[in-house]
Amino acid sequence: MQFDPIQSFTRKRLSDVVSDQIKRLISDGALMPGDRLPAERDLATQLGVSRPSLREALIRLEADGYIETSGRGGFTVVDVTAPIISRPLAELLLQNPRTSADILELRQGLESISTVYAAERASAADLAKIRRAFEELKTASLSGDRANLAELDAAFHLAIADSTHNVALAHVMHGIHTLIGEGMRQYHRLIDYDDAKERQLLTQHQAIFDAVMARDAQKARKAAERHLTFVRELYEEEAGKPG
Incomplete structure (x- = not known):
């Protein structure tokens, strides 16, 4: 799965941009139910954001029901339907x-x-x-x-x-x-x-x-x-x- 680096000049909060990108990948079918997100360190590197900004986005996505913590650590995509x-x-x-x-x-x-x-x-x-x-x-x-x-x-x-x-x-x-x-x-x-x-x-x-x-x-x-x-x-x- 290819994640796009976040542009530093965006006027939105970085965590919101990260969250929107992951939700778009889910809606496009690029991320399917049960798919694991990359490890936090790797995902932050791919997106070009700090781990605190990424963590804030992941916490919001989990609260909204898009992802969930997995037994082995990290996050997996939830079956939203x-x-x-x-x-x-x-x-x-x-x-x-x-x-x-x-x-x-x-x-x-x-x-x-x-x-x-x-x-x-x-x-x-x-x-x-x-x-x-x-x-x-x-x-x-x-x-x-x-x-x-x-x-x-x-x-x-x-x-x-x-x-x-x-x-x-x-x-x-x-x-x-x-x-x-x-x-x-x-x-x-x-x-x-x-x-x-x-x-x-x-x-x-x-x-x-x-x-x-x-x-x-x-x-x-x-x-x-x-x-x-x-x-x-x-x-x-x-x-x-x-x-």
């Missing part, structure tokens, strides 16, 4: 089995759009992140590690969303991550994923991955739509069975 779907609301929605189908419809729309923009806009670093997420998902699938499939599935799709460089789409995807993640866990619990189905799902994820890496936007969109249609049909089939 998490309140879009509160945990109590997510739990209420997920108590109604019908809403799981609604979540799948939402995923289908968002992820179809995400794959298009990711294919068109992803940087080399974005593609590397998508590759890592896919390889982890693929390894878990081939090894039969079903306990972690839901989380790795979500991580793969979020890596694609982060690569869209559409700040609204990326932040909304992160904001509803709890809801989508719990929905995925429900599908993985509900559906009896035999080896044949697991191979189909991996093949579908591979198709999405290949299309995004090839920067084929329309092929990526169709692959995402096929994948989510398949998952919805699996869910509806299992949900319709007598208990």
Whole structure:
């Protein structure tokens, strides 16, 4: 992450200029939820400001809910859109089995759009992140590690969303991550994923991955739509069975 040196002739307080730059990087999607800010000494050097001015900006950003202290020291970017779907609301929605189908419809729309923009806009670093997420998902699938499939599935799709460089789409995807993640866990619990189905799902994820890496936007969109249609049909089939 590149921070711009603060101009010494600015008429605003240095801490305000620092704060504004970090907020702009968050809104632009250059700093994503969970990203760590550089160590205070390094960040002050990059910005060309004193550590007291930087510290004042960081304290204000933390108070306003943009960053938070991390367990290892320093600061990480907060998911500023998490309140879009509160945990109590997510739990209420997920108590109604019908809403799981609604979540799948939402995923289908968002992820179809995400794959298009990711294919068109992803940087080399974005593609590397998508590759890592896919390889982890693929390894878990081939090894039969079903306990972690839901989380790795979500991580793969979020890596694609982060690569869209559409700040609204990326932040909304992160904001509803709890809801989508719990929905995925429900599908993985509900559906009896035999080896044949697991191979189909991996093949579908591979198709999405290949299309995004090839920067084929329309092929990526169709692959995402096929994948989510398949998952919805699996869910509806299992949900319709007598208990």
